[in-house]
Amino acid sequence: MKAPVDRVLPDTRSRILDAAELLFVEHGLDATSMRMITARAGVNLAAVNYHFGTKDSLIQEVFRRRLTELNRRRLAELDRLEAAAGGGRIKPSRILEAFFGPALELASDTENGGSTFMQLLGRTYTEPNAFVRQFLAEEFAEAIGRFLGALYAALPEVPREEILWRFHFMMGATSYAIAGTDALQLFAGRFDDADPTRFKPRLMSFLLGGLRAPLAEYPDEAR
Amino acid sequence: MKAPVDRVLPDTRSRILDAAELLFVEHGLDATSMRMITARAGVNLAAVNYHFGTKDSLIQEVFRRRLTELNRRRLAELDRLEAAAGGGRIKPSRILEAFFGPALELASDTENGGSTFMQLLGRTYTEPNAFVRQFLAEEFAEAIGRFLGALYAALPEVPREEILWRFHFMMGATSYAIAGTDALQLFAGRFDDADPTRFKPRLMSFLLGGLRAPLAEYPDEAR
DNA sequence: GTCTATAGGAGGATAGAC
DNA sequence: GTCTATCCTCCTATAGAC
Numbered sequence A, B: 001m002k003a004p005v006d007r008v009l010p011d012t013r014s015r016i017l018d019a020a021e022l023l024f025v026e027h028g029l030d031a032t033s034m035r036m037i038t039a040r041a042g043v044n045l046a047a048v049n050y051h052f053g054t055k056d057s058l059i060q061e062v063f064r065r066r067l068t069e070l071n072r073r074r075l076a077e078l079d080r081l082e083a084a085a086g087g088g089r090i091k092p093s094r095i096l097e098a099f100f101g102p103a104l105e106l107a108s109d110t111e112n113g114g115s116t117f118m119q120l121l122g123r124t125y126t127e128p129n130a131f132v133r134q135f136l137a138e139e140f141a142e143a144i145g146r147f148l149g150a151l152y153a154a155l156p157e158v159p160r161e162e163i164l165w166r167f168h169f170m171m172g173a174t175s176y177a178i179a180g181t182d183a184l185q186l187f188a189g190r191f192d193d194a195d196p197t198r199f200k201p202r203l204m205s206f207l208l209g210g211l212r213a214p215l216a217e218y219p220d221e222a223r
Numbered sequence C: 001g002t003c004t005a006t007a008g009g010a011g012g013a014t015a016g017a018c
Numbered sequence D: 001g002t003c004t005a006t007c008c009t010c011c012t013a014t015a016g017a018c
Helices: A012-027 A034-041 A045-052 A055-085 A092-107 A114-124 A130-154 A160-179 A181-188 A196-211 B012-027 B034-041 B045-052 B055-085 B092-107 B114-124 B130-154 B160-179 B181-188 B196-211
Strands: none
Touching (some): A092 A114, B055 B092
């Protein structure tokens, strides 16, 4: 790499993205105005339109710069697992680790804003904004497809639509846990032993238990 | 009851609440303007301020009118369970049924807007608006406290903070599943067998599996 | 590339007539 | 109780100077 480091401090574009990410978490996408973003980033209002065009494009770029890398890492992990298995079965717990592990890692990265972003992402899965949902779906399509396929292969005795639903439930538990930890505090009062290092094994244990639950364990009383 | 039925059609106040509920789901709290609400309700703009004062108060009332009843039913179910057990242990599956059952029932009520509301509620758990979070926490405080206590008693061998976390995960899986079913469609393409009558047993089976998962089943590799 | 200035419109809220 | 009319604030986006 012979390109000289011209700027060691974040440039205008990055400063805008960082500020937007933070404010989107604090106030939501709609309630965050361009003025709030540029004020926090220390740049001029017009800089946003220069670099990103519209507010929607800015939102898209906030997600894209992190999601592309996140899903790349997930797929790399899955590739590694499949190569190591050499056509044999992969343990479901390994698959869950490959999918949720990178997300939880990012969620615990408080230095580079990863935890901020994951809070935002967790909330945005249920975002009503059609534009946002559209590109989120596109960004995730490949990873979700590959991981669902891996789970189908790892659990051939479980009906596929059941796996699909359970994957959905697992995404929900994880998103919600990441996005709304303070909601738990509100509900349950002080939460002194919220040891963040224990969060991952706790969640993984729960997810695996749900994924492998007996199919008809809970009788349908409403039938 | 000797009060005559003066109005059989919804009055202005109810029409505003119904319209607001629907629009909040479609566009989110912030993106829904007072003008959109009054236009859909077929009432004048000033009627909202007359009946509710501010937009925040209107939002609060949209939630309150449904949540009070929902949590009342949950607590009634729990009372019934505890009375029937007569001091003995209650099965965790019964407790989950008492808590999540009424919510799922409301979520499948498409006639009176219950499903609309539950979609809204599921999304709002991660709402950034501080005002909204505050009264949601107050509205839920009693029910959450009672049900956590019941789970503690039902699972005395499980550490309490573990139950607390798992309750949090269960709320997440449920909220997300209710709020974002169409997200699943986006991810997984066509979803032909999304039989809504099978949703409840599927979710309950998953929740119970997660709640009863072995504690250290998933090893903490990052330790 | 980044700024100032402003256009052009939508927002919540209210005063006062009916 | 419900309406009309209006105030003032805030928004996104852009045009054009530097």
